[in-house]
Amino acid sequence: MHIEPGVVTGAKLGLSYATAGLAFAIAAKSSLDTIKKDGLVSLLSRALMSALLVFIFFEVFPKQPVGVSEVHFILGSTLFLIFGSAAAAIGLSVGLLLQGMFFAPFDLPQYAMNVTTLLLPLFVMTAIARRTISEKTAYVDIRYSQALRLSLTYQGGIVAWVAFWAFYGQGFGAENLSSVATFGMAYLSVVLLEPILDLAILAGAKTCRSLQGSRLVEERLYQTK
Numbered sequence: 001m002h003i004e005p006g007v008v009t010g011a012k013l014g015l016s017y018a019t020a021g022l023a024f025a026i027a028a029k030s031s032l033d034t035i036k037k038d039g040l041v042s043l044l045s046r047a048l049m050s051a052l053l054v055f056i057f058f059e060v061f062p063k064q065p066v067g068v069s070e071v072h073f074i075l076g077s078t079l080f081l082i083f084g085s086a087a088a089a090i091g092l093s094v095g096l097l098l099q100g101m102f103f104a105p106f107d108l109p110q111y112a113m114n115v116t117t118l119l120l121p122l123f124v125m126t127a128i129a130r131r132t133i134s135e136k137t138a139y140v141d142i143r144y145s146q147a148l149r150l151s152l153t154y155q156g157g158i159v160a161w162v163a164f165w166a167f168y169g170q171g172f173g174a175e176n177l178s179s180v181a182t183f184g185m186a187y188l189s190v191v192l193l194e195p196i197l198d199l200a201i202l203a204g205a206k207t208c209r210s211l212q213g214s215r216l217v218e219e220r221l222y223q224t225k
Contacts, residue, residue, distance in 0.1 A: 002070050003110045003117070003162065008169035013112070015168070020112035023119035027089040030123075034086040042215035043090075046083040049216070050091020051098070053079065058099045067183030068166045068176070073190060074158070076122055077150040078198050081139045082205070084218035085126040092118045113165050121157025128153045139221045140206040147195035147202075155191045159184045 008016065034043045054074070061073045079088035093115055100107045107114065133139075133146055163180045170176045205211065205221060212222040 002072075002104075002107055003113045003165050004069060005106055005110065007068065008110070008113060008165055012169060013109070016110075016112035016116060016165075019116040019120070023089075023116050023123075024093075026123050027086065027093070027119060030086040030089060030126075034084060038215060038219065043087055045216055046087035046218070047090035047094070050079050050083045050087050051094040052091075054091050054095025055098055058095065059103060064186070066186040067179040067181070069162050069183050071183070071186045071190065073193075074118065075194060075197060076118070076154040076158075077125060077147065077194060078201055080122065080125060080129070080150070080154075081142075081198060081202065082217055082221060084220070085122065087218075089119055089122055092122065117158055117161040117165070120161065121154045124157055125150050125153040136224050138224050139218070140202045142199075142202065144195055144199060147198040148191075151191055151194040151198070155187060155194065159187050 031043060057072060057074050063070050063072045065071075074092075076088065076092070079091060083091065096115055096118060097111065100111055129150060132149060133142060162183060166176055166180050205217070211217050
Protein backbone atom coordinates (compact mmCIF):
# COMPACT_ATOMS: atom_id res chain seq x y z
CA MET A 1 0.00 0.00 0.00
CA HIS A 2 3.01 2.29 -0.22
CA ILE A 3 2.33 5.37 -2.28
CA GLU A 4 5.09 5.46 -4.85
CA PRO A 5 7.43 8.49 -5.03
CA GLY A 6 6.17 11.12 -7.44
CA VAL A 7 2.48 10.20 -7.25
CA VAL A 8 1.72 13.25 -5.08
CA THR A 9 4.15 16.16 -5.22
CA GLY A 10 4.56 19.85 -4.44
CA ALA A 11 1.85 21.78 -2.65
CA LYS A 12 -0.48 18.79 -2.82
CA LEU A 13 1.62 17.12 -0.10
CA GLY A 14 0.08 19.58 2.36
CA LEU A 15 -3.14 17.58 2.44
CA SER A 16 -1.24 14.47 3.52
CA TYR A 17 0.18 16.34 6.51
CA ALA A 18 -3.34 17.37 7.53
CA THR A 19 -4.75 13.83 7.23
CA ALA A 20 -1.76 12.38 9.10
CA GLY A 21 -2.29 14.97 11.82
CA LEU A 22 -5.90 13.85 12.15
CA ALA A 23 -4.82 10.20 12.33
CA PHE A 24 -2.25 10.97 15.03
CA ALA A 25 -4.81 12.97 17.01
CA ILE A 26 -7.22 10.03 17.03
CA ALA A 27 -4.36 7.69 17.96
CA ALA A 28 -3.37 9.98 20.83
CA LYS A 29 -6.95 10.02 22.16
CA SER A 30 -7.14 6.23 21.91
CA SER A 31 -3.77 5.89 23.65
CA LEU A 32 -4.84 8.12 26.54
CA ASP A 33 -8.00 6.08 26.99
CA THR A 34 -5.96 2.87 27.00
CA ILE A 35 -3.49 4.25 29.53
CA LYS A 36 -6.36 5.15 31.85
CA LYS A 37 -7.79 1.64 31.51
CA ASP A 38 -4.68 -0.55 31.37
CA GLY A 39 -1.70 1.60 32.31
CA LEU A 40 1.24 3.04 30.40
CA VAL A 41 3.47 -0.05 30.70
CA SER A 42 0.79 -2.27 29.19
CA LEU A 43 0.26 0.05 26.23
CA LEU A 44 3.97 0.44 25.55
CA SER A 45 4.56 -3.31 25.75
CA ARG A 46 1.79 -4.06 23.28
CA ALA A 47 2.84 -1.18 21.02
CA LEU A 48 6.42 -2.50 20.92
CA MET A 49 5.29 -5.99 19.92
CA SER A 50 2.94 -4.49 17.34
CA ALA A 51 5.74 -2.37 15.85
CA LEU A 52 8.03 -5.39 15.57
CA LEU A 53 5.32 -7.36 13.80
CA VAL A 54 4.58 -4.50 11.41
CA PHE A 55 8.27 -4.28 10.56
CA ILE A 56 8.20 -8.02 9.79
CA PHE A 57 5.07 -7.59 7.67
CA PHE A 58 6.88 -4.99 5.57
CA GLU A 59 10.33 -6.52 5.32
CA VAL A 60 9.89 -10.31 5.68
CA PHE A 61 6.42 -11.12 4.36
CA PRO A 62 6.07 -11.31 0.57
CA LYS A 63 5.20 -8.10 -1.24
CA GLN A 64 4.56 -7.35 -4.87
CA PRO A 65 4.43 -4.09 -6.83
CA VAL A 66 1.04 -4.03 -8.53
CA GLY A 67 -0.43 -1.08 -10.37
CA VAL A 68 -0.20 2.16 -8.45
CA SER A 69 1.26 0.67 -5.25
CA GLU A 70 2.46 -2.55 -3.59
CA VAL A 71 0.43 -5.43 -2.20
CA HIS A 72 1.49 -6.17 1.39
CA PHE A 73 0.15 -8.53 4.02
CA ILE A 74 -0.58 -5.87 6.62
CA LEU A 75 -2.60 -7.76 9.18
CA GLY A 76 -4.36 -4.75 10.65
CA SER A 77 -7.34 -6.68 12.00
CA THR A 78 -4.98 -9.20 13.61
CA LEU A 79 -3.07 -6.44 15.38
CA PHE A 80 -6.33 -4.90 16.54
CA LEU A 81 -7.75 -8.14 17.92
CA ILE A 82 -4.57 -9.13 19.77
CA PHE A 83 -3.21 -5.78 20.98
CA GLY A 84 -6.09 -3.30 20.75
CA SER A 85 -6.61 -0.22 18.61
CA ALA A 86 -4.16 2.14 20.32
CA ALA A 87 -1.24 -0.30 20.38
CA ALA A 88 -1.95 -1.30 16.78
CA ALA A 89 -1.95 2.35 15.71
CA ILE A 90 1.38 3.02 17.42
CA GLY A 91 2.84 -0.18 16.00
CA LEU A 92 1.75 0.66 12.46
CA SER A 93 3.16 4.21 12.73
CA VAL A 94 6.49 3.16 14.24
CA GLY A 95 6.93 0.07 12.06
CA LEU A 96 6.33 2.13 8.92
CA LEU A 97 8.78 4.79 10.09
CA LEU A 98 11.50 2.23 10.90
CA GLN A 99 11.09 0.62 7.52
CA GLY A 100 11.47 3.97 5.82
CA MET A 101 14.45 5.05 7.90
CA PHE A 102 16.52 1.89 7.53
CA PHE A 103 15.38 0.14 4.35
CA ALA A 104 13.40 2.52 2.13
CA PRO A 105 14.43 6.16 2.69
CA PHE A 106 12.82 7.05 -0.64
CA ASP A 107 9.46 6.35 1.08
CA LEU A 108 9.95 8.95 3.82
CA PRO A 109 8.51 11.88 1.81
CA GLN A 110 5.34 9.79 1.45
CA TYR A 111 5.23 8.88 5.16
CA ALA A 112 2.25 11.15 5.93
CA MET A 113 0.22 9.62 3.11
CA ASN A 114 1.18 6.08 4.01
CA VAL A 115 0.49 6.50 7.73
CA THR A 116 -2.91 8.03 6.89
CA THR A 117 -3.65 5.04 4.67
CA LEU A 118 -2.81 2.64 7.51
CA LEU A 119 -4.37 4.41 10.50
CA LEU A 120 -7.68 5.87 9.40
CA PRO A 121 -9.04 2.49 8.19
CA LEU A 122 -7.91 1.04 11.54
CA PHE A 123 -10.09 3.49 13.43
CA VAL A 124 -13.07 2.86 11.13
CA MET A 125 -12.59 -0.88 11.71
CA THR A 126 -12.49 -0.26 15.47
CA ALA A 127 -15.86 1.49 15.26
CA ILE A 128 -17.29 -1.35 13.15
CA ALA A 129 -16.05 -3.91 15.71
CA ARG A 130 -17.84 -2.06 18.51
CA ARG A 131 -21.08 -2.12 16.56
CA THR A 132 -20.98 -5.67 15.21
CA ILE A 133 -19.25 -7.77 17.90
CA SER A 134 -21.36 -8.26 21.00
CA GLU A 135 -19.91 -7.04 24.28
CA LYS A 136 -20.50 -10.59 25.53
CA THR A 137 -18.18 -12.06 22.89
CA ALA A 138 -14.45 -12.35 23.54
CA TYR A 139 -12.30 -11.87 20.46
CA VAL A 140 -11.07 -15.47 20.61
CA ASP A 141 -14.69 -16.52 20.00
CA ILE A 142 -15.55 -14.40 16.96
CA ARG A 143 -16.87 -16.09 13.82
CA TYR A 144 -15.35 -16.10 10.33
CA SER A 145 -18.06 -13.72 9.11
CA GLN A 146 -17.07 -11.21 11.81
CA ALA A 147 -13.36 -11.55 11.03
CA LEU A 148 -14.13 -11.12 7.32
CA ARG A 149 -16.12 -7.95 8.04
CA LEU A 150 -13.17 -6.49 9.94
CA SER A 151 -10.74 -7.42 7.19
CA LEU A 152 -13.00 -6.01 4.47
CA THR A 153 -13.28 -2.76 6.40
CA TYR A 154 -9.55 -2.39 6.97
CA GLN A 155 -8.24 -3.59 3.63
CA GLY A 156 -11.06 -1.84 1.77
CA GLY A 157 -10.08 1.37 3.54
CA ILE A 158 -6.48 0.92 2.43
CA VAL A 159 -7.55 0.44 -1.20
CA ALA A 160 -9.80 3.50 -0.99
CA TRP A 161 -7.03 5.71 0.38
CA VAL A 162 -4.49 4.46 -2.17
CA ALA A 163 -7.01 5.25 -4.92
CA PHE A 164 -7.65 8.67 -3.44
CA TRP A 165 -3.95 9.60 -3.34
CA ALA A 166 -3.43 8.30 -6.88
CA PHE A 167 -6.36 10.27 -8.31
CA TYR A 168 -5.52 13.33 -6.19
CA GLY A 169 -1.94 13.35 -7.44
CA GLN A 170 -2.25 12.10 -11.00
CA GLY A 171 -5.84 12.67 -12.09
CA PHE A 172 -8.30 10.36 -13.82
CA GLY A 173 -6.43 9.44 -16.97
CA ALA A 174 -6.92 5.99 -18.49
CA GLU A 175 -3.49 4.75 -17.40
CA ASN A 176 -4.00 5.86 -13.81
CA LEU A 177 -7.50 4.36 -13.69
CA SER A 178 -6.12 1.04 -14.95
CA SER A 179 -3.27 1.11 -12.43
CA VAL A 180 -5.62 1.74 -9.51
CA ALA A 181 -8.04 -0.97 -10.67
CA THR A 182 -5.20 -3.49 -11.00
CA PHE A 183 -4.01 -2.72 -7.48
CA GLY A 184 -7.53 -3.03 -6.05
CA MET A 185 -8.10 -6.42 -7.68
CA ALA A 186 -4.75 -7.73 -6.45
CA TYR A 187 -5.61 -6.71 -2.89
CA LEU A 188 -8.54 -9.16 -2.91
CA SER A 189 -6.04 -11.90 -2.07
CA VAL A 190 -5.24 -10.15 1.20
CA VAL A 191 -8.93 -9.67 2.01
CA LEU A 192 -9.62 -13.38 1.51
CA LEU A 193 -6.59 -14.67 3.41
CA GLU A 194 -6.52 -12.30 6.38
CA PRO A 195 -9.69 -13.61 8.12
CA ILE A 196 -8.34 -17.16 7.90
CA LEU A 197 -5.08 -16.03 9.48
CA ASP A 198 -7.01 -14.09 12.12
CA LEU A 199 -9.01 -17.14 13.13
CA ALA A 200 -5.92 -19.37 13.15
CA ILE A 201 -4.09 -16.91 15.43
CA LEU A 202 -7.16 -16.53 17.65
CA ALA A 203 -7.48 -20.33 17.88
CA GLY A 204 -3.86 -20.45 19.04
CA ALA A 205 -4.56 -17.73 21.59
CA LYS A 206 -7.60 -19.63 22.81
CA THR A 207 -5.44 -22.63 23.69
CA CYS A 208 -2.82 -20.41 25.35
CA ARG A 209 -4.81 -19.41 28.42
CA SER A 210 -1.65 -18.34 30.23
CA LEU A 211 -2.03 -14.99 28.44
CA GLN A 212 -5.46 -14.42 29.96
CA GLY A 213 -5.24 -11.43 32.27
CA SER A 214 -1.82 -10.52 30.85
CA ARG A 215 -1.06 -6.89 30.11
CA LEU A 216 0.71 -8.04 26.95
CA VAL A 217 -2.55 -8.55 25.07
CA GLU A 218 -5.83 -6.69 24.68
CA GLU A 219 -8.10 -7.52 27.65
CA ARG A 220 -11.04 -8.13 25.30
CA LEU A 221 -9.09 -10.96 23.66
CA TYR A 222 -10.26 -13.28 26.45
CA GLN A 223 -12.64 -11.31 28.64
CA THR A 224 -15.94 -9.59 28.02
CA LYS A 225 -17.49 -6.68 29.82
